[in-house]
Amino acid sequence: MANKQTSGKRMKQLKPKQGHKLVWFTLILIAIPIIFVLYVLLMSSFGQNKPVVGNRFHGNNLDPRISNDQVETIQNDLAGIGGVEKVDVILKSATLRISVDVADNTDQEGVNAIVEEAYNRVTKTLPEKTYFKNKENAKMYDLEIGGYNYLVDDAHDANGQVYIKITKTGAGSKTVDVMSSPKDEELVNQITR
Numbered sequence: 001m002a003n004k005q006t007s008g009k010r011m012k013q014l015k016p017k018q019g020h021k022l023v024w025f026t027l028i029l030i031a032i033p034i035i036f037v038l039y040v041l042l043m044s045s046f047g048q049n050k051p052v053v054g055n056r057f058h059g060n061n062l063d064p065r066i067s068n069d070q071v072e073t074i075q076n077d078l079a080g081i082g083g084v085e086k087v088d089v090i091l092k093s094a095t096l097r098i099s100v101d102v103a104d105n106t107d108q109e110g111v112n113a114i115v116e117e118a119y120n121r122v123t124k125t126l127p128e129k130t131y132f133k134n135k136e137n138a139k140m141y142d143l144e145i146g147g148y149n150y151l152v153d154d155a156h157d158a159n160g161q162v163y164i165k166i167t168k169t170g171a172g173s174k175t176v177d178v179m180s181s182p183k184d185e186e187l188v189n190q191i192t193r
Contacts, residue, residue: 057139061140062138066091074098074121075089078100084100087100087101094140094142095142098143098146099147100146102147104150105149108164108181111149114147116166118147119166132168143168144166145165145167146179148161148163149162163178163180164177164178
């Protein structure tokens, strides 16, 4: 009988315990994504307060370039259009953005005429085919001209606001959008019920 008791104790001692291995395995599985997330957060926090530097244009892209003198010429030329109160011309990231503020009492036809005149004057100074149309192996500039009669505030009602935008991308054609009126009135009525 003593022999049976000692062999039973040996059997118990020889059986490996699996509990601690399972705990370690679980901890490792949980630790891996936590360490990864912490690494990403630390690396992104060290990279803050620094601009993202790069140039997506290379080789013969944006050739010929739009100079600061041409931007000033365009700004002065557009300021001379009748009914224009203020013109902002910004060249950033290969897009020439022009904002034309016209007189507050100008209607949609008047804003449209001024924006079209602005487009014609810009393409007279910077020909469309040369500056705003992609070449076979080169990207060129985009052009955005936005004209508005006023910005909506306490003194100006949203119903009278007119905002028209002309867009010409290097890869596409000229488009004119009346941003202050919906393209699909039925859809707007369904949404705003």
